Amino acid sequence: MVKVHGKAEAERIRDELREQRRPSGPVGKAGQVGKPTGEGAADIVADGSDRIELDPAEIADALKALDERQQVLEAHLADARELGTPLADGKGPVSVPMRRSFARRGGAEEGGVQVALESYLAELAAFRAAIGLVAEQHVRTDEANASAVDAVARGTDEQ
Template structure:
C-alpha cells in the first residue's frame, strides 16, 4: 500500500506504475540465452489500449470536421485574416487540427500493425525452435 501526499504525488505514482507495466511487456531473457521474452498477454493489453486511443482520436476528428467552416461574424480590418487563420488551424490542411489528428491515427495504426508483425515473427520463431527440438525433449 502506497502513501499519497497530494494529487501531484498520486499522479507521479500512477505514471511510475504505468511505466513499470509497460516495461513488463518485453523483458530480457537469461543472460546466457542472449534473447528477449515477449509476453503475448502484454501485447494484447497494449493493442487494446491502442484501440481505445484510436477510437477516442476518431471521435475528436469527427468533432474537428466542423472547425473548418468559415466564420460568419466580423467586418473589421482583421476579419478576413482571422477567418483564414481559423480555417487553416481548424481545417484539414497541414498545420490544422484535422491533419494532426489524422497523423496521430496513422501512427497508432502503424504501431498496432507493428505489434502484430512482431508477435507473428516471435510465434514463428517459437514454433521453429519447438519443431527443432528432438522428440521427448519438449521440457529442455
C-alpha cells in the same frame, strides 16, 4: 491577465518575461553533447541473457490500449471535421485575418488540426501493424523452437 497601457509598458513586460524564461544553469557546448548513435532513444538493459522475451498477453493488452487511443483520435477527427465549417465574420478590423488563420488551423489544409489528426492515425496504424507483425513472428519462432525441442526429446529429427 495584464492590461498594457502603451508600447513602453509592453516592452518592459516583455523584457521581464524574457529574463524569467532564460536558463538558470550552464548551457552545454557542442563538445559536451554526444553524437547521435542511430540506436534510438531507449536503452536496452541486459540481464545477462541472450534472448528477448515477449508476453503475447501483454502485447494484446498494449494493442487494446492502442485501439482505445485510436477511437479517441477518430472521435476528435470527427469533431474537427464538424467544427471545420467557417463561421460568419465579425465586424472588427481583425475579423478577416482571424478567419483566415483559424480556418487554416481548424481545416483540412496543411497545418490544420484535421491533417495532424489524420497523420497521428496513420502513424498509429503503422505502429500497430509493426507490433502485430513482431508478435506474430515471435509466436511462430517460439512454436518452431518448441517443436524442435520436442523432436529432440523424442529422439527424432522430425518437426
